[in-house]
Amino acid sequence: xxxxxPAVLEPKWQTxxxxxxxxxxPQMPVGAKCYVLDMFPYxxxxxxxxxxxxxxxxxxxVCRAARMxxxxxxxxxxxxxxxxxxxxHAIKTGQHPRIQTEQNxxxxxxxxxxxxxxxxxxxxxxxxxxxxxxxxxxxxLQLYDTWFDQEHQRGKPIDQLPxxxxxxxxxxxxxxxxxxxxxxxxxxxxxxNWCPALGTVLANEEVxxxxxxxxxxxxxxxxxxxxxxxxTAYAERLEKDLEGVDWPTGVKTxxxxxxxxxxxxxxxxxxxxxxxxxxxTKDEGDVIRVxxxxxDTLFGATYMVLAPEHPLVERLTTAENQQEVATYRDKxxxxxxxxxxxxxxxxxxxxxxxxxxxxxxxxQIPIWIADYVLISYGTGAIxxxxxHDQRDFEFAQQYGIDIKSVVEPGPNATSxxxxxxxxxxxxxxxxxxxxxxxxxxxxxxxxxxxxGLTTEQFKQKIxxxxxxxxxxxxxxxxxxxxxxxxxxxxxxxxxxLLHELDDQRKPTGNIRPLEAKDLPLNLPHLEDFKPHxxxxxxxxxxxxxxxxxxxxxxxxxxxxxxxxxWAGSCWYYLRFxxxxxxxxxxxxxxxxxxxxxxxxxxxxxxxxxxxxYARFWHKVLFDRGxxxxxxxxxxxxNQGMILGEDGGKMSKSRGNVVNPDEVVAEYGADSLRLYxxxxxxxxxxxxxxxxxxNGVHGFLHxxxxxxxxxKADELILNSAVTDERLTQAQARxxxxxxxxxxxxxxxxxxxxxxxxMMEFTNFFTKQDSRPxxxxxxxxxxxxxxxxxxxxxxxxLLGHSDTLAYEPWPEYDDALIAEDELEIPVQIKGKVxxxxxxxxxxDQGAIKAAARNDPRIIELLxxxxxxxxxxxxxxxxxxxxx
RNA sequence: GCCGAAGUGGCGGAAUUGGCAGACGCGCUAGACUCAGAAUCUAGUGCCCGUAAUGGGCGUGGAGGUUCAAAUCCUCUCUUCGGCACCA
Numbered sequence: 001x002x003x004x005x006p007a008v009l010e011p012k013w014q015t016x017x018x019x020x021x022x023x024x025x026p027q028m029p030v031g032a033k034c035y036v037l038d039m040f041p042y043x044x045x046x047x048x049x050x051x052x053x054x055x056x057x058x059x060x061x062v063c064r065a066a067r068m069x070x071x072x073x074x075x076x077x078x079x080x081x082x083x084x085x086x087x088x089h090a091i092k093t094g095q096h097p098r099i100q101t102e103q104n105x106x107x108x109x110x111x112x113x114x115x116x117x118x119x120x121x122x123x124x125x126x127x128x129x130x131x132x133x134x135x136x137x138x139x140x141l142q143l144y145d146t147w148f149d150q151e152h153q154r155g156k157p158i159d160q161l162p163x164x165x166x167x168x169x170x171x172x173x174x175x176x177x178x179x180x181x182x183x184x185x186x187x188x189x190x191x192x193n194w195c196p197a198l199g200t201v202l203a204n205e206e207v208x209x210x211x212x213x214x215x216x217x218x219x220x221x222x223x224x225x226x227x228x229x230x231x232t233a234y235a236e237r238l239e240k241d242l243e244g245v246d247w248p249t250g251v252k253t254x255x256x257x258x259x260x261x262x263x264x265x266x267x268x269x270x271x272x273x274x275x276x277x278x279x280x281t282k283d284e285g286d287v288i289r290v291x292x293x294x295x296d297t298l299f300g301a302t303y304m305v306l307a308p309e310h311p312l313v314e315r316l317t318t319a320e321n322q323q324e325v326a327t328y329r330d331k332x333x334x335x336x337x338x339x340x341x342x343x344x345x346x347x348x349x350x351x352x353x354x355x356x357x358x359x360x361x362x363x364q365i366p367i368w369i370a371d372y373v374l375i376s377y378g379t380g381a382i383x384x385x386x387x388h389d390q391r392d393f394e395f396a397q398q399y400g401i402d403i404k405s406v407v408e409p410g411p412n413a414t415s416x417x418x419x420x421x422x423x424x425x426x427x428x429x430x431x432x433x434x435x436x437x438x439x440x441x442x443x444x445x446x447x448x449x450x451x452g453l454t455t456e457q458f459k460q461k462i463x464x465x466x467x468x469x470x471x472x473x474x475x476x477x478x479x480x481x482x483x484x485x486x487x488x489x490x491x492x493x494x495x496x497l498l499h500e501l502d503d504q505r506k507p508t509g510n511i512r513p514l515e516a517k518d519l520p521l522n523l524p525h526l527e528d529f530k531p532h533x534x535x536x537x538x539x540x541x542x543x544x545x546x547x548x549x550x551x552x553x554x555x556x557x558x559x560x561x562x563x564x565x566w567a568g569s570c571w572y573y574l575r576f577x578x579x580x581x582x583x584x585x586x587x588x589x590x591x592x593x594x595x596x597x598x599x600x601x602x603x604x605x606x607x608x609x610x611x612x613y614a615r616f617w618h619k620v621l622f623d624r625g626x627x628x629x630x631x632x633x634x635x636x637x638n639q640g641m642i643l644g645e646d647g648g649k650m651s652k653s654r655g656n657v658v659n660p661d662e663v664v665a666e667y668g669a670d671s672l673r674l675y676x677x678x679x680x681x682x683x684x685x686x687x688x689x690x691x692x693x694n695g696v697h698g699f700l701h702x703x704x705x706x707x708x709x710x711k712a713d714e715l716i717l718n719s720a721v722t723d724e725r726l727t728q729a730q731a732r733x734x735x736x737x738x739x740x741x742x743x744x745x746x747x748x749x750x751x752x753x754x755x756x757m758m759e760f761t762n763f764f765t766k767q768d769s770r771p772x773x774x775x776x777x778x779x780x781x782x783x784x785x786x787x788x789x790x791x792x793x794x795x796l797l798g799h800s801d802t803l804a805y806e807p808w809p810e811y812d813d814a815l816i817a818e819d820e821l822e823i824p825v826q827i828k829g830k831v832x833x834x835x836x837x838x839x840x841x842d843q844g845a846i847k848a849a850a851r852n853d854p855r856i857i858e859l860l861x862x863x864x865x866x867x868x869x870x871x872x873x874x875x876x877x878x879x880x881x
Numbered sequence: 882g883c884c885g886a887a888g889u890g891g892c893g894g895a896a897u898u899g900g901c902a903g904a905c906g907c908g909c910u911a912g913a914c915u916c917a918g919a920a921u922c923u924a925g926u927g928c929c930c931g932u933a934a935u936g937g938g939c940g941u942g943g944a945g946g947u948u949c950a951a952a953u954c955c956u957c958u959c960u961u962c963g964g965c966a967c968c969a
Contacts, residue, residue, distance in 0.1 A: 679893065
């Protein structure tokens with residue numbers, strides 16, 4: 001019995017595609033190119049989740065349709081295979097993480113092939129492959145070899161860094177140190193998230209509210225020597241180039257917020273009693289520099305705050321405040337992230353005993369330290385304007401500091417009041433009001449010559465004035481921080497760097513990068529993966545022959561940190577273009593031919609970090625001439641999350657996880673693919689429903705029966721499939737379907753495309769004669785969605801070759817057009833009747849037809865028509881009194 | 882608190898240059914086939930009123946507004962989800 005049996009038919013075609021290398025893509029595109037990429041998965045031990053095939057099916061449909069439309073398609077898949085779970089598994093079992101990783105990859109590959117995706121498997125890669133690590137390390141060396149020329153906004157080779165004469169005069173050591181300070185990869189003593197319970201250092205993303213994401217153990221901050229990447233140098237370009245990419249606005253906004261560009265002014269406050277106070281000079285050591293986005297509120301500054309870690313704190317603290325300041329600083333230093341967020345509501349701080357002079361009015365204001373000011377943003381010091389800043393207001397209230405209003409809401413002010421709401425006496429009343437804060441823009445008061453200016457005008461004037469007087473200048477700041485790039489883990493790429501040792505085996509501070517010819521540097525063999533409870537990296541216990549190479553008689557120690565998981569995912573899209581190149585990262589001609597990526601689909605969880613890091617690396621490679629486009633991902637789409645049947649997030653603990661293997665076993669891959677596309681818009685969050693899978697499976701079965709004679713003993717065509725010509729009605733349905741499906745694929749609206757094919761099927765199953773032409777074209781339209789079924793039916797319809805490169809069906813507008821239309825007739829906006837008119841009827845004819853409709857005549861009897869609206873092809877509306 | 886996305890039948894969702902709300906599917910109801918079930922097929926299915934219809938009313942989170950006409954545009958508001966969270 002030739003029933004529709006995916007369990008037989010799907011493996012058959014998967015084998016066919018594999019053996020014929022149906023989806024191998026050309027090295028260089030022929031004609032129009034189409035590079036469509038999925039965010040590659042981390043091969044976890046749990047296997048594929050139903051969320052994965054959602055995006056993968058969407059891109060697969062786009063690719064399969066594009067091939068049929070004659071474009072050269074590049075559609076690769078790989079594995080983001082470094083990561084903590086494999087390392088934890090290794091710690092538990094003593095088995096090398098590579099073994100676990102390879103098993104997981106094999107399982108993922110099996111599942112992906114089971115779903116019939118048209119990947120070019122010859123390009124498969126994993127970030128853990130030695131020949132991939134090779135080029136990850138090579139890119140790191142590029143970063144290490146690059147400095148950022150602020151003036152030209154461009155990364156350049158380090159040997160082109162201009163060395164100031166004063167540095168050059170000090171000798172080679174000073175020059176090297178100077179270069180090291182400017183590299184995009186540099187070392188820094190940075191606080192890391194050390195988790196004593198897990199015995200490891202964690203990435204920021206792995207710390208949630210001061211506790212480890214896994215296990216919920218406390219995490220403390222402690223300083224360690226780290227490798228940093230100078231992503232902040234690229235902040236401006238990373239922000240600006242977002243304009244040119246076709247991304248969801250939400251993702252762009254997220255990235256902009258993360259980069260956090262703000263403009264304002266840096267202002268120098270002179271320390272009272274400093275030598276230069278009388279002379280009002282700009283002696284560096286005698287000023288506190290602050291950053292503000294509201295220089296127009298300078299007259300309202302009633303105190304200053306330095307971050308506890310600010311270098312001037314020691315000097316500013318008077319003898320009688322020594323004890324208190326020291327205690328506060330110690331406490332602040334020991335604070336974990338959890339404490340910081342917990343204490344966010346209560347402001348705390350201590351007075352240093354010193355005062356500074358406000359350059360705009362020479363007033364003396366007290367200098368405090370408080371941990372609500374961060375050393376890492378701006379200058380690490382602020383002027384505090386409690387009347388117009390929420391945080392300063394809370395602090396001033398707590399410590400009884402003066403509050404002085406200098407802005408009042410303008411005539412068309414939006415209410416930007418906090419705490420006590422708008423002033424009781426109306427919008428004009430703000431001056432000296434001590435129990436509210438106004439953070440909006442408005443009109444200046446209590447500001448000397450600047451009174452009456454709007455906030456915008458004031459900002460411009462005061463910035464110019466500060467510059468003229470030498471008290472400050474305009475400034476731009478970014479929230480973005482440099483990227484902490486090293487991890488104290490085993491299962492990651494080793495850094496291709498050596499630390500020079502002296503005779504006593506102490507580091508001299510000199511770094512020696514590996515030469516390109518010495519790459520890749522593989523991970524050493526480790527006997528023991530167990531954490532040793534110290535924050536030094538696991539690679540510190542590597543065998544000496546790995547750890548201490550001797551080159552030209554000098555002993556070195558290898559860098560024992562490893563790279564974060566992001567490193568591999570930062571550039572995999574480039575390697576897919578030329579995966580087996582051993583001479584270079586990528587062949588420039590191939591790169592130019594395929595880049596940028598036309599469509600990149602993945603989860604919204606990567607909206608910031610992965611996409612920002614990858615853009616950063618790409619821009620460095622662009623500056624250094626290795627890639628030809630300033631941005632890697634032209635169009636980005638986030639697939640929505642699939643929730644469990646109970647409407648909650650899928651999780652093992654909720655017991656609502658849907659396993660793709662089980663769905664395929666019961667309904668087949670085509671049904672899973674089709675269901676995931678039919679659930680709703682690609683980008684929407686939507687709940688799973690097994691009945692829905694059964695529903696689309698029923699549709700595929702109906703397609704099967706429309707074409708196959710299920711009652712016959714062998715696989716033959718349904719006798720209703722004939723070589724007759726299409727009737728006019730049949731042609732209209734066919735061409736409407738082609739049109740809708742074609743347009744919907746371009747818009748990535750797969751759910752409605754499937755609905756149109758269902759309508760087609762509902763129509764044609766009722767036809768006694770189903771012309772072969774219509775059946776063949778439907779099979780082609782359906783093939784991107786349900787490729788196995790489509791190939792099987794295509795073969796049955798008499799074709800010996802795969803349909804993967806058959807020309808996409810064309811539609812004819814003339815055949816779609818109806819001769820006669822039914823249009824509604826409204827009276828006062830309510831539909832009262834419907835009339836049939838010829839498709840080309842003009843306004844007068846339609847109106848006449850409407851007037852002559854018996855029901856309309858009846859309803860309009862005795863009524864006076866004040867107005868008639870006729871929209872040809874749409875409706876008629878009679879407006880009566 | 883700030884930013885972003887979204888609220889349409891019992892459910893997933895269609896329809897936004899303003900022009901018949903509910904395409905398509907699930908579910909449900911009735912019927913056919915069957916010993917019975919599964920599967921399949923046929924008809925119906927937004928809510929309320931009505932014996933009935935080619936009948937009447939209501940209806941896209943809520944309240945107003947613009948318009949001949951609003952799910953769609955404007956104002957206010959509520960709810961849900963996601964992100965950020967002392968960034969001066």
